[in-house]
Amino acid sequence: WGRNNSGQLGDGTMMDSPLPVVVTGLTDVQSLSGGLFRTCALQLDGVVQCWGSGMTSPQVVAGLGTSTAIIGGRGHNCALADDGRLRCWGDNSKGQLGIGNTTSTDIPTLVPGLENVVHVMAGQEHSCAHTASNQSYCWGKNLYGELGDGTRLSTTLPSLVLNAADQTKLVGGWIHTCARSANGTVSCWGDNMEGQLGNGFSENFNTPQTVIDVRLGLLSDGFE
Template structure:
């Protein structure tokens, strides 16, 4: 497993706090890594034995090891087993267990752990109140999302911009139903907005929209789920926990559409102009099979299991050996055979 980009908190897991413009190996992992996820300044790995390890920023307990001490090498999340998936927010983390229940740890000022409190936790707590089995989890900046087996979506935590989608601006420390979303197949959370892909390939978005990240042609916040314009055939979406833009993977041809903030070229259309409607990412080397979004950069897994990235690169988060922003995709150096990827605020991870 490798990491690159910002390393202020040790989020690359190489035992240092030195930024890296090309990938370096994560050291000290306790076993084989199946999938990875990234938060604002921390990283997560799901191991083959169903346990989870984390590293990087731990100011709110987001590493889950019972402390608030940051770590430049992996530490084990206490009391977790049988984990099927992990997700990282700005300063909190989620784990989906094999039985369809959810555990959360880290920052909780807005209720983003979903345990009915607003107290941070440096160890996993149970997120409650789901009427059906959870099959996917996602984190925004200070909010969390769950996709249920019946296709409904629930959300909890920060709701300042309507990112919980319940029609209010009230934070919630327990899950609430996102109104108007049914038959969803994928979810994603941004800094203050949320996304859902429906079974028919349409995309709904809600929450903050100051940069056009809802893709509805406006810059008006919306606490109700509304359709992203001019977008069909989508199979997956991505948005970073620190980001104000959105990405969508088109299933038929593996192309990518993007919208919202483009100040660093993170939409990949060759410009730095924000867009309130989807635009095509240009010059991808081949079809894309998976996406991840950081604060201001984007990361794509190509059909040949190599990586490309675009957008902000001040910390080397594009992994191309430079610190120069790019408005179109560049290759991440030396990465091949990749099966899982993740983008943090300003770093990248690959397994």
């Protein structure tokens, strides 16, 4: 329900709706991922379907194979395959696809240099992945330090997050990132003007900062 000017409700129309409407043609959905004008669904069989951005009903995303996870940023999406490799597509104006350039594409494209990815996340215009080797990588826009690599330089390829050896799950806000470690502690980095990093300060940080007095089993993130 809600705004539907780009077909983002997936009901075959572009009419706004204040009430829930059925997304047409979807079955056996295991997870969803939303962006600014587009939504994607991962089915139990590993097929990804997306709608919005002018498509009023779900369309299968070709070239992905069997997917195990999907994420969505402001205008881009990524899908994790069952072989541990990551493919991204959509807006790439800040390098958020991680494919070595800033050319946007509707074709899912392999993110080079990443193997055995076990978890992925997307922010506004950045993306991150955690690998089985217990390392985290981020790429894309880095104006506020949201990549966590100790710089504020945007990058079109995966960049290693500093001090991330114990991370097990990543979540993304609009322009900040958080991670949960194996012992339940949480660290965050990036935009902190509203105190969203939880470290007692209101300045931006480009490396992971421990959230004060927090141990979690589950972790979720929001806009700010």
